[in-house]
Amino acid sequence: MPLSRPLPAGMLYLCLAILLAAAMVLSLTTGYRVYSLAMVWQALTDFDASEAATVITTLRLPRAVIAPLVGAGLAIAGVQVQTLSRNRIASPDTLGLNAGASLAVVVASAVFGVSSLVGLSLTAAMGALVTSILVFALAIGAGGLSPIRIVLIGVTIAGLGQSIVQIILTNNEAQLQNLLFWLAGSFVDRPMNLALNGAPIIAAGTLLALVLARPLDAMQADDDTASGLGVPVTLVRIGCFLSVSLLTGASVAMAGPVSFIGLVVPHAARKLVGLRHGRQIVAAALLGAIYATLADVAARFVIFPLEAPVGAITAVVGGIVLVVLLRRRAA
Amino acid sequence: MTGLPSQLSQARAPLALALLCGAFLLLGACGVALGSTWIPLEQVVSVILGAGEKTERLIVLQLRLPRVVIAALAGGGMAVAGFLLQKITRNALASPGVLGVIDGAALGVVIFLAALSNESNALVTSIAYQPLAAMVGAVLGIGMVFFLSGRQSTSAVRLLLFGIAVAAVFKALVMVMMLIGPIYRTSQAARWIAGAVNEINWSEIQVTLLMLLPLLVLTFFAARRLPPADLDEVSARSVGLDLPIFRVAIFALAAGLTAVSVAFVGGVGFIGLMAPHLARLVVGRNVYAGLLGSFLLGAAMLVGADLIVRVLFSPVEVPAGTVTAVIGAPYFLFLLMSRQRHDG
Amino acid sequence: MTDKAAIAVDTLSLGYGSTTILDALSLDIPRGKITVLAGPNGCGKSTLLRAIRRLHKPSGGRILLEEGDIAQLGERLLARQIGLLAQSPSAPDDMTVEELVRLGRYPHQTMLRPWSLADTEALERAMAGTGVSHLRHRHLGSLSGGQLQRVWIAMVLAQETDIVCLDEPVNHLDMSHQLDCLDLVRQLNSDHGRTVVLVLHDLNLAARYADQLVFLRNGVVAASGRPEELMTEALIAQVFDVDAMVITDPAYGRPLCIPLRTR
Numbered sequence: 001m002p003l004s005r006p007l008p009a010g011m012l013y014l015c016l017a018i019l020l021a022a023a024m025v026l027s028l029t030t031g032y033r034v035y036s037l038a039m040v041w042q043a044l045t046d047f048d049a050s051e052a053a054t055v056i057t058t059l060r061l062p063r064a065v066i067a068p069l070v071g072a073g074l075a076i077a078g079v080q081v082q083t084l085s086r087n088r089i090a091s092p093d094t095l096g097l098n099a100g101a102s103l104a105v106v107v108a109s110a111v112f113g114v115s116s117l118v119g120l121s122l123t124a125a126m127g128a129l130v131t132s133i134l135v136f137a138l139a140i141g142a143g144g145l146s147p148i149r150i151v152l153i154g155v156t157i158a159g160l161g162q163s164i165v166q167i168i169l170t171n172n173e174a175q176l177q178n179l180l181f182w183l184a185g186s187f188v189d190r191p192m193n194l195a196l197n198g199a200p201i202i203a204a205g206t207l208l209a210l211v212l213a214r215p216l217d218a219m220q221a222d223d224d225t226a227s228g229l230g231v232p233v234t235l236v237r238i239g240c241f242l243s244v245s246l247l248t249g250a251s252v253a254m255a256g257p258v259s260f261i262g263l264v265v266p267h268a269a270r271k272l273v274g275l276r277h278g279r280q281i282v283a284a285a286l287l288g289a290i291y292a293t294l295a296d297v298a299a300r301f302v303i304f305p306l307e308a309p310v311g312a313i314t315a316v317v318g319g320i321v322l323v324v325l326l327r328r329r330a331a
Numbered sequence: 332m333t334g335l336p337s338q339l340s341q342a343r344a345p346l347a348l349a350l351l352c353g354a355f356l357l358l359g360a361c362g363v364a365l366g367s368t369w370i371p372l373e374q375v376v377s378v379i380l381g382a383g384e385k386t387e388r389l390i391v392l393q394l395r396l397p398r399v400v401i402a403a404l405a406g407g408g409m410a411v412a413g414f415l416l417q418k419i420t421r422n423a424l425a426s427p428g429v430l431g432v433i434d435g436a437a438l439g440v441v442i443f444l445a446a447l448s449n450e451s452n453a454l455v456t457s458i459a460y461q462p463l464a465a466m467v468g469a470v471l472g473i474g475m476v477f478f479l480s481g482r483q484s485t486s487a488v489r490l491l492l493f494g495i496a497v498a499a500v501f502k503a504l505v506m507v508m509m510l511i512g513p514i515y516r517t518s519q520a521a522r523w524i525a526g527a528v529n530e531i532n533w534s535e536i537q538v539t540l541l542m543l544l545p546l547l548v549l550t551f552f553a554a555r556r557l558p559p560a561d562l563d564e565v566s567a568r569s570v571g572l573d574l575p576i577f578r579v580a581i582f583a584l585a586a587g588l589t590a591v592s593v594a595f596v597g598g599v600g601f602i603g604l605m606a607p608h609l610a611r612l613v614v615g616r617n618v619y620a621g622l623l624g625s626f627l628l629g630a631a632m633l634v635g636a637d638l639i640v641r642v643l644f645s646p647v648e649v650p651a652g653t654v655t656a657v658i659g660a661p662y663f664l665f666l667l668m669s670r671q672r673h674d675g
Numbered sequence: 676m677t678d679k680a681a682i683a684v685d686t687l688s689l690g691y692g693s694t695t696i697l698d699a700l701s702l703d704i705p706r707g708k709i710t711v712l713a714g715p716n717g718c719g720k721s722t723l724l725r726a727i728r729r730l731h732k733p734s735g736g737r738i739l740l741e742e743g744d745i746a747q748l749g750e751r752l753l754a755r756q757i758g759l760l761a762q763s764p765s766a767p768d769d770m771t772v773e774e775l776v777r778l779g780r781y782p783h784q785t786m787l788r789p790w791s792l793a794d795t796e797a798l799e800r801a802m803a804g805t806g807v808s809h810l811r812h813r814h815l816g817s818l819s820g821g822q823l824q825r826v827w828i829a830m831v832l833a834q835e836t837d838i839v840c841l842d843e844p845v846n847h848l849d850m851s852h853q854l855d856c857l858d859l860v861r862q863l864n865s866d867h868g869r870t871v872v873l874v875l876h877d878l879n880l881a882a883r884y885a886d887q888l889v890f891l892r893n894g895v896v897a898a899s900g901r902p903e904e905l906m907t908e909a910l911i912a913q914v915f916d917v918d919a920m921v922i923t924d925p926a927y928g929r930p931l932c933i934p935l936r937t938r
Contacts, residue, residue: 086767089492138664148488152424152667155495156660159600163656170649184506211786218781220770224761227730229834230754230782259499275770276777303511312503319500323479326492 009279012272016286020068023293027064028056031300032307063187065195067296067310068289070187070255071265073202073247075288076209078262079269079280080240081132083216085139085150089325091263092128092248093318094151098259099158099165100131101252102183106165110172117197117253125201125249131157132241185256185311187296198254205246206285212239213277220275258311260318261288267321344620347613351624355403355631362399362634363391366641370395393532401531401539401595402637402651403630406602408543408592410629411550412585413603414610414622418557419581420490423666426604427469427589430494433598434501435472436465436590441508459538462594469590472497473582535595542591547626550584554618557581599636599652601659602629608666681706681838681870682727687736689719689726696722698894699736704887709864709871711881714891715915720874721762723891724840727872728759740838754782758836762843764827768816772826775815776801779833801833804866805859821852828859838870839863845880853877857884878915878932882906883924890914906930912938 028040035043035052043053044061078091085095092098104127108114114123135157139150165183215236218226226233251258269284292310295317299310363375370378370387377383378391409427416425427433443464447456477484480493556577593599610624636654643649680703689697696719704710712720725731727738729745738745740756748756758779766775779801780794802808805825815823824844831839841860845853861884864871875881881888882902889899890910897914898905911919916938924931 086765088767094495138668141668148492149667151495152488152491153664156663156667159656160660163653163660166653167644167649167657171644171647214781214784217774218778221766221775221778222761222764224725224730224759225764225766225778225830228728228754228757228759228761229778230750232750270769275767275774303507306510308507308510312506315499315503319496319498319503322496322499323493326483326489326496327479327481329483 009273009282013282013286016283016290020286020290020293023290023297024064024068027067027293027297028060030297031060032305058192059189062190062192062195063296064293065192066190066198066254067187067292069195069198069202070251070258071261071288071290071292072285073205073251073288074258074261075265075269075284075291076206076281077244077247077251078264078288079266079277079284080209080212080216080244081262082266083220083277084237084240084244085136086220087148087150088267089148089151089263089322090154091260091266092244092251093154093158093257093259094263095132095135095154096157096161097128097131097135097154097244097248098252098257099161100134101125101127101249102257103127103161103165104130105253106168106183110168117194121197121201121250121253123249124253125245128248128252129241129245131161132244136241182256184309185258185314186299186309187255187292188307190254194254198250201246201250205243205250206281208239208243208246209281210278212236212243213281216240216277217275256311258292259315260321261292261314264314264318264321265291267325344614344617344624347615348620348623348627351613351627351631355627355634358631358634358638359399359403362402362638363395365638366390366395366645397531397533397536398637399634401536402633404536404539404543405592405596405599406606406633407626407630408547408588409599409603410606410610410625410632411547411622412588412592413629414607414625415550415553415557415581415585415588416603417607418618419578419585422488423608424488424491424604424663426601427585428598428600428603429491429498431472431476431497431501432469432586432589433472433593433600434498434505435475435586436469436593437505437598438501438508439464439466439468439471439590440594441505442468445508445511458535462538462542462591465594466587466590469586470583472501473586477582531595539591539595542594543588546584546588546591550588550622551619553581553584554622557618596633597650597652599633600656601663602632602655604666605659605662606632679703679705681741682872683739684723684727685737685739687723687726687733687738689722689731689733696894697726697733700891700895701736702889702896702899704870704872706870707864707868708886709861709873709884710887710889711873711875711885712889712891713875713878713881714897718891719894720891721842724759724842724872724874728757728840729753730759751782751785754834754836756836757838757840758831758834760827760831760839760841760844762846766815768814770815771811772807772813772815772818772829773798773802773811775826776807776811776829776833779830779835782834797833797835801829801835804832804863805829820848821855824848824852824856825859828856828863832863836869838872840872842874843876844873845875845877853880860884878906878911882931883927883929902930906932 025037025040029035029037033055035056039052040056042048043056047053047057074092077097081090081092081095082088101124104123105120108120108123114120135150135154138153215231218229218231219233219236223233265284265288266280268287269280273279273283295313296310299308299313302308302313360372360375364370364372368390370391374383374387375391378388379396383391413426416427416430417423440461443461475497476490476493479497480490483489483493589603606629607621607625610621610628613628614620614624632655633651637651639654640649640651682704684700684702684704686699686701687697688695688699700719700723712723714720722731726733740748742748742752742756745753776798780790780797783794783797784790799808802811805828807822807825807829810818810822810826815826818826828844831841844860845856848856857880860871860873863869873884885902887899888902888905890897890905892914898910906921908919908921911917911921911932918935918938920933920935922931922933923929
């Protein structure tokens with residue numbers, strides 16, 4: 001008998017929310033310098049322009065907010081693409097959506113000079129949308145590809161995108177410094193504005209995902225069965241593309257391509273709450289937020305006193321999880 | 332094998348190879364002649380023969396010729412590695428770029444640069460050991476992929492996925508190693524990872540050539556025992572071809588070839604995938620012709636990619652590896668989609 | 676449409692491009708009975724079943740339910756009238772039995788009316804009726820082929836539709852599970868008076884379980900009626916191109932076809 005009856009969902013969400021709060025506190029207090037809770041509290045409520053308060057409000061706070069937003073966004077996007085492609089190793093990165101969003105941002109800023117944060121966020125979302133349509137169109141064009149091949153297509157398109165990014169960047173020396181840092185995938189040195197612009201887009205994507213949760217349940221079965229249950233299959237797919245693009249685009253705009261969060265977290269969420277999407281989405285959002293925040297904290301210590309890009313940490317964890325999944329033939 | 336098609340291809344192979352050779356030489360000559368200043372072909376020849384003016388000698392012998400030579404060696408070596416991998420896995424999707432070989436080599440190189448540099452950022456040992464480090468890393472990479480995939484390694488598509496996972500981890504480690512290292516090593520490593528053939532000097536070419544030649548000779552002798560592509564695994568084994576130990580040896584050989592090829596040039600993708608295919612189209616199925624054709628095509632492709640980069644983006648030095656990726660990725664997609672029915 | 680018919684197919688035509696699959700086909704499917712569609716490969720039986728569930732768009736003609744032309748019905752409304760067990764349904768291996776059967780309640784829910792007590796009751800009835808209640812927390816990947824088919828039937832049952840369509844439900848099952856599955860279908864029909872439309876390959880199984888047997892050939896109805904009327908050597912030869920001997924089976928008194936040779 002596998003896994004006994006899961007925890008009551010409400011209790012679980014509460015536990016996860018508490019964990020998330022703890023992770024965010026950790027993110028605010030620890031790092032190159034360690035601050036006490038009291039100092040953090042004072043800096044946030046009664047800013048006194050001291051060095052500590054400045055570090056906390058301008059450096060620590062943005063990343064303590066952006067990390068969970070990005071983690072939640074990529075995790076929810078991951079849940080949706082895994083169901084949509086009926087593929088447990090799909091994620092915004094393995095389908096090339098992160099790379100598509102990055103390419104769009106690089107083109108927009110290096111070639112067209114877009115610099116507003118909202119503009120870049122929406123550009124990133126457009127890039128993700130176009131890529132997702134491209135990948136699925138290629139898959140359908142080949143007569144419905146096996147899950148593995150969809151991933152190979154996605155990874156190849158990601159590689160292609162990265163090469164084009166590289167060509168553009170080497171030709172735009174001036175933009176290189178700005179963008180190179182962003183392209184590494186990190187939560188460091190992001191202005192608070194970025195979080196304020198990204199949050200509503202993440203919220204919209206999440207809301208759309210929740211609306212689509214029940215049809216998504218039925219989409220886990222084959223197309224005929226889902227249609228037989230009265231699910232407007234094509235409409236749901238379009239809605240999901242939109243939601244995934246918003247979530248991935250906003251995440252990439254905020255943090256750059258942070259890899260493998262969308263691959264790893266949905267598996268953990270399903271282990272905890274089962275396969276119903278209403279629960280899966282909420283659990284994945286919380287778990288993704290916790291995971292990204294903790295990875296961000298870990299990034300400050302793995303090569304202390306230097307800081308590693310958080311993308312390197314999630315890539316190592318993600319690579320290992322992918323190997324485990326492949327060995328178990330989950331995909 | 333005396334079927335009509337193989338007879339035909341045997342008749343056509345020498346001619347095709349001669350044509351390939353001619354095309355390669357032409358591209359190579361263009362590679363030397365073209366650049367920020369145009370040097371007429373007859374002057375190029377006279378410089379190579381030992382005559383010519385001082386500035387021309389400098390440009391040709393120190394700047395352009397090394398580029399062309401290293402591009403030819405690296406492209407050819409990777410193409411041969413790809414040829415071996417595609418033969419031994421019986422799958423057209425296999426190539427050194429996707430089996431963890433290149434990322435493994437990258438990790439080897441950054442660790443080599445990081446561990447063996449002194450305080451003032453100078454290497455404490457000869458740069459000649461860099462290919463060795465790349466080779467160790469490459470064998471480690473492909474070894475990991477095969478070790479982790481276990482019995483699933485017979486399915487080439489699944490092998491590719493393990494390759495992706497291993498490559499992701501290695502890439503992350505490379506990124507961290509680069510951050511830890513001082514600026515010199517970072518820029519050295521960054522240049523390496525993108526795959527660029529500029530700033531190569533003759534001593535590096537010497538090292539590459541010295542290590543590549545024995546491997547190519549080995550490949551030549553091993554080729555006789557490569558299983559024909561149209562033989563399935565069980566029957567290949569039953570006629571004494573494709574024994575497990577031989578498989579391992581071929582994988583190691585391919586990893587070695589790739590590592591040496593990329594040791595100074597860096598991660599140039601997709602040549603190991605494309606060149607063997609095109610070679611089969613052009614020269615037919617004969618193993619030796621295929622090997623030679625792959626080498627020539629691979630060499631011509633990287634020389635050509637470098638030429639494109641120089642003509643299109645000059646004076647900015649865009650890494651040649653990006654061009655091969657931009658051309659190679661759609662080709663891979665095409666293969667992936669057209670071979671859907673064979674396995675999955 | 677007579678009031679005894681649950682579904683009336685009226686001069687239905689359907690095709691892809693220039694190939695015609697159904698050619699002005701008309702058929703009444705009687706209410707509360709088991710109708711089995713049979714015929715040689717490519718005769719259009721699965722296409723007809725799928726067209727009845729509106730998974731194919733016809734090029735001409737219409738399909739009428741009591742509620743009207745199916746082309747006019749909303750997605751959910753139609754899904755509350757007709758349940759479909761697809762030919763080779765699939766769901767994730769790590770989905771639990773209960774999670775799958777729950778899907779059957781999808782058409783009964785709306786954004787404003789999520790899961791309710793009625794849904795729970797229907798879910799329990801469906802699992803009890805198919806004898807899979809004790810498996811509810813098992814993962815689909817851990818079930819046997821026969822158990823899995825029961826679970827899928829439970830899902831269609833949970834939909835609580837008057838009409839149930841099953842497309843070759845016993846295709847990959849062994850003999851005992853074939854009987855098990857079709858007995859279950861007959862029980863659903865007799866206990867709840869549901870109208871059942873089945874596509875079956877095996878003529879003898881078709882004859883044994885059908886109230887009405889329909890032979891299709893080249894996109895039209897070649898013959899329809901009670902199995903005893905249809906299972907004749909002449910008709911089988913005409914529809915299936917097989918010389919066969921038809922006897923009455925000694926156990927159930929149903930016609931039994933013994934194929935002799937192809938014509």
